[in-house]
Amino acid sequence: MTHPYAPDTPGTTPGTVPVGGWTPWGTWDPAAGRPVAVPAPPAPAAAPSRVLPAALLAGGIVLGLLLAAVIGALVLRGAADDVGRAAGEAMGEAMGEALYGGSVPSGYYGGGGVPGPVEQSEPVPPGELGPDPVLDAYAQGCFDGDLQSCDDLFVESPPLSQYEEYATTCGGRVKAWTVPYCTELD
Template sequence: MARAAAPAAAPPAVASRRGTDSLVVAAATGATVLSVGLLIAALLSSLLVSSVLAGRADDVGRETSSALGGSMGAQTEAVPGAGGLLGGHGYGPLEQIDPVPPGTLGSDVALDGHALECFAGVLDACDRLHAGSAPFSGYEHYASTCGGRVKPSAVAYCTELD
C-alpha cells in the first residue's frame, strides 16, 4: 500500500505575509478610530468656544442697548410722526435742531448738489445723498444727520422728518 504524502507546510514567506497583513489592518483601524476621536474632540471644542463667544456678544449687546436707552431719555423735542430708529419706536422723543451747512464734504459735484438741497430742506435729497455716498465718507455722515437736523442715524430715512 502506498503511503499518502503528508500535506506540505505553508512556505515561510506566505506565513509571514499573513502576519504583516493583520498588522496593516490593525494599524489602519487604529488610525481611523484616532481620526474620528480627534474630529469629535475638535467639534466639541468649537461648539464650546462658540457658545462662550455668543454669550459674551449677548452681554455686549445688552450693555450697549442699556447705555443707548439711558441717553435717549434726555432728548426733549419730539418730531410729530417721526418713525425712524429713535422716534416712534419706544426709545423716547426725537430731538431735531436747525440744519447745518454742509461745508466741504468731498469732491463729487453731484453729491455736493444733494448736500446743498438737503441743507435747504429737501429731505429726499438727504436720502439720495446717503444712498450715493461712500461708506464712512463726509457725505454719508452729513446725510445720516439729515443735514445736521438729527443725531447720526437717528432716523432710517430723512423723509420721515416731514
C-alpha cells in the first residue's frame, strides 16, 4: 500500500510502508489503510518511597540529640552548682578581708541581715550630686532619714555616679557597701 509520507525503507518500494512499520502517526495497518495508534507502554512499577525512611532517620537524629542534651545538662548541673558555691564562698572571704580586715561568716548576705551592730555616724548633706531632680529628691529624703529613699536612690541612679556612691553610704551614715540595704539600719 502506498502512503504519500511513508519513509523509504530498504527492501520496499519507495513511498510504501511495510506491514507493521512505524510512522509518525503510529503503526501502519494495511487492512485499514491508515496508521493505528501505538498502544501506550505499561506504567513503570512504582519505586519504593524514600520519604518515610528519611523522615524516620531525621526524627531519630533529632530525638538522639535532644536526649544527649538533657543527659549532658543533668550531669553538668551538679558540677556547676559545686563550682558556683566554691566561687561564692571565695568571693565572700575576699570581700570580708577587703572590707573588714577579716573573714565574714558564710551566708553573710544570704539572710538579708547585717551581722551585728554597724558603726553609724551622722548623715552628710547630699550637696550637688548631679543634674537629675528626681534623684536629688531621693538623696534629700535619704539625708532626712527616709532610708527607703536611700535604697530607691541606689536602684534608680546610674552606675558609678555620685548618686550611687551617696546611696551606698546611706546618706553618709555608714561606710560604702557596709549594708546590702539602708532600710536594714532601722
